[in-house]
Amino acid sequence: MNNTSPLTFLKGHGTENDFVILPDPDNAVDLPASTVARLCDRRAGIGGDGLLHVVRSAAHPEAKAMADEAEWFMDYRNSDGSIAEMCGNGVRVFAGYLQRAGLVEEGDLAIATRGGVKKAHIAKNGDVTVSMGRAVLPEEGVTVTVDGRSWPARNVNMGNPHAVAFVEDLAHAGELRAVPPYSPAAVYPEGVNVEFVVDRGPGHVAMRVYERGSGETRSCGTGACAVAVAAARRDGADPAVTGAPVTYTVDLPGGTLVITEFPDGQVEMTGPAVIVAEGVIDPALLAAVETAVA
Numbered sequence: 001m002n003n004t005s006p007l008t009f010l011k012g013h014g015t016e017n018d019f020v021i022l023p024d025p026d027n028a029v030d031l032p033a034s035t036v037a038r039l040c041d042r043r044a045g046i047g048g049d050g051l052l053h054v055v056r057s058a059a060h061p062e063a064k065a066m067a068d069e070a071e072w073f074m075d076y077r078n079s080d081g082s083i084a085e086m087c088g089n090g091v092r093v094f095a096g097y098l099q100r101a102g103l104v105e106e107g108d109l110a111i112a113t114r115g116g117v118k119k120a121h122i123a124k125n126g127d128v129t130v131s132m133g134r135a136v137l138p139e140e141g142v143t144v145t146v147d148g149r150s151w152p153a154r155n156v157n158m159g160n161p162h163a164v165a166f167v168e169d170l171a172h173a174g175e176l177r178a179v180p181p182y183s184p185a186a187v188y189p190e191g192v193n194v195e196f197v198v199d200r201g202p203g204h205v206a207m208r209v210y211e212r213g214s215g216e217t218r219s220c221g222t223g224a225c226a227v228a229v230a231a232a233r234r235d236g237a238d239p240a241v242t243g244a245p246v247t248y249t250v251d252l253p254g255g256t257l258v259i260t261e262f263p264d265g266q267v268e269m270t271g272p273a274v275i276v277a278e279g280v281i282d283p284a285l286l287a288a289v290e291t292a293v294a
């Protein structure tokens, strides 16, 4: 379908990982990668690290099977238009949008994602806690290289792929927008999100992130979960073995997330979800993108 009528959008962020939010309950809007990239463009569009397409699960072919468990599907896109399995900050902002729109109430809710159904809880203060699922830690080591400097990294899958490197100084991650940090393509055929981590104290780390499909961002929820699990294993803590949950406070350039791993392997993330604006997209913008790629 051509996008010929004005579309409502909102803008939101979670620890300054910012998103264009596009409510489209019936999945009626055409969203090729070129359109997503234009909407996320900070000069020629609205601007965002990614886009949250808000669709009823029953109306989306990738989410139909989850419709009984979760009414709403987060169809997440990176700012270059690529599709990702999961976005941790995005799922909190998605919950915040649903509440603001009167589609859900404060308290518990379920959200369908490409990484499965995620259980979330909206607190009175607006913070959102999400059960992010279990981390998978393949054995193979990976290497992250920036500006000729390399570090061994831990491969962690949180539904989407991560490489977590503990570094001496976050400044060593350099200019991440210009030079993607490389890891062996054989380990990450679909690309990878890369986290650079330093210690701040017991159970407390700080990180920067280079996101697949978006470049350096000011926060990454799945990245913070991957970092917390990698830090716990490095520190000799495994809740599945000890029976005790492990919590890490993760500082990011855009704010702080609290991550807990439980003995059953579930990783829980808590952080803010902020909606900052609401507006209307000029159909001419979308038409211009369609014409340019035709």
Ligand SMILES: N[C@@H](CCC[C@H](N)C(=O)O)C(=O)O
Pocket (backbone or CB within 6 Å): 017, 050, 078, 083, 084, 085, 086, 087, 088, 089, 090, 160, 161, 193, 211, 212, 213, 214, 217, 219, 220, 221, 222, 223
């Ligand atoms: N910012 C997100 C992650 C978004 C997806 C990622 N860039 C990927 O391609 O896997 C988060 O908060 O988790």
